[in-house]
Amino acid sequence: MERRSVRFDHLIKMTDDAGILEHGFGTIPRRNEGYSTDDQARALWVCLEWIKHCNPENQQQLERLAEVYIAFLLWAQKADGHFHNNFAYDRSKEPEMPSDDCLGRCLWACAKAMTAAPAPSFAMVAESIFHKALPQVDHLRYPRGWAYSIAAFGELHRAGYDIDLTARIQDLAERLSALYRRNSAPGWSWFESEITYSNAVLPWGMLWAHEMLKRTDLLDIALNSLDFLIGLSQNEAGQIRPVGSQGWCRPGYRALWDQQPIDVMKLALASAKAYELTNMHKYKSTVKKCRDWFYGGNDLGVPMVNERDGSCCDGLSADGPNKNCGAEAVISYLMTEAIYEEWIQHEAQLVIIQ
Template sequence: MYRSPVSFRHLQRMTDDTGLLEHCLGKIPRRAEGYTTDDNARALWACVEWWSLLESEGAKKELQDKLLELIERYLSFLLWVQRDDGTFHNNIRFDRTPEPEQPSDDCLGRTIWSCAVAYAKLTDPDLQIAVQEMLRKAIPATKQMMFPRGWAYALAACSLLLQHAQKSPSHAQDRFSQWVVFDLPERVGMLEEQLVDLYRQQAGEGWHWFEPAITYGNGVLPWGLFYAYSVTHRQDTLDIAKESLDFLIEKMTGNQGRISPIGNQGWCTREQRSNWDQQPLDVMKLALASAQAYITLKQSEYWEIVKKCHAWFYGDNDLSIPLAETADGSCCDGLRENGANRNRGAESTLSYLLTEAIWQTIEWEDDVHDCRNRQQNQDSFTCVQRI
């Protein structure tokens, strides 16, 4: 059956003619807080995923057109804030002036990933011009990256670009595709080796992780390695991706098997684990990694984790409090010991929308796969399209 998509009303509420605003007081955007490239990159990613999903499911064109308007707005923001050296300025005031800051590996990697998703899934050649220009400038800047989450995002992005180029023979003569095929394998190998080496340095008995502490956005680290395996087929990469994800799942599983994100008031070390405040971002990253593990390994336990992450937003969490509001697609900023943080900013809302997209995409692809299998086994079977 066809599932109706979530609402994008809150995302539209937070988006002006410049881009996506960062924070809200309740549901009302705080313009004084300005914008971040981090959030506009996440928004591009989320909208492209939903646009692609709705196109596959035969949704109404009116909704796709609204998403396309948002995609164009976020692409314009990213194109505007990209520096000459390929990196992206992250923090922008409401008056459109940049705030002082140090360059962020996370911001660079996250934006490269969002642009790679846009390149792989958008069909408009005029949008592709901007995406390709940003990627050509940004990917060489990954050589200067120093931090693992930036590596993981860039690794997944370069792997996705290679996958797309290799699966699209019609683009064999395209100059951008040729650049991807000839230049990116070396970049993938470099980033993959950096993450593998980091894991070998930090992991040990009872601690299967890349760092001395499990902090924020953790799922991107095994996720990046699962993506790399899809193009390099290194067994040690797959082993580390699985071992680290299984360890993260263990640390993020609470009472009665519910997802219980590691709190940001102390994080998780070999000696202790913080329970509060829990962030929607960490649930989305766990869903992202588990979905890629399921795609790679075809093991149902990872699909179960995706479903639990999805359920976390609707109240299957430590306080049994729904954080997402389906009526407008908004999400509370976190789960505190005494209740939910009622502010509904960009990061949390996008974490919810992305988790919903991850869950629905796998459900839809599994339904299509099952339908095709039944068609092969029963000549008389008619596949009911999800419309």
């Protein structure tokens, strides 16, 4: 397993004293586009993953960034526990409807912080945010919010946290199962009538549910849907080709462009979880292909990442990479690398043990 040079310069550049800015013009932060709480949750997560893998200098920088991101979540949380998602550069709230996805991502990021915080005070803040947000889970209406919440509860369960979330896990898993049964059909093993964005988070959530509830029906749905998505997400050469955002995918139609880094990362995430639970090599192979996508293992054979500064292009179009490098893209690249780095270090430990 080959280790690549990973730099955090662009992540640092995109972050000011409030949080990570949402968009870039090339590699320059586009301040007039403001911030999203979604991105702060993602950025917090990726920092927590890399803190345990990097050298002391980078570790210190990432701990500082993580404090900025969790402070944003604390600020963005509303009195009822939900989160305001979109903010202008002047820190004013932009008009919006509550986002299930945002709530789920924040729960997941806080769960990770509760179990992997760089300091006890950090975990205390994450726990406060998590418990304040928890009642809002009962009002979630959309499947990605359900999946993130299941994963968050699973993370706490795995870490032995003294909080019983079994009933909520069962409820959310049943909702996802019912959605799958309603929409799946011969040749369409999926939760929805279309495949749109952040798709692999749905089987990922089901994998977490199976890990906690030990139900084979949940595992069957998780693996059937993931296998279907993997099959849709490869080109003729076997490289990763995520469903394009210019039209998405439905029975009889599949968009090729614009391919999004976040969909590649989520596919790597779900495949890594599937490999963890099943030890089936095909899922490990998919993770490697997802990583390769960022370095040129894609439809155009072009790198999406600048390894000199750690920036990542926002998408892949028919005429090449989108030269803008925003928050979602760099986080997706760094998270995919973190998944791979975890495996590199795990295999190195196995060699030492042997």
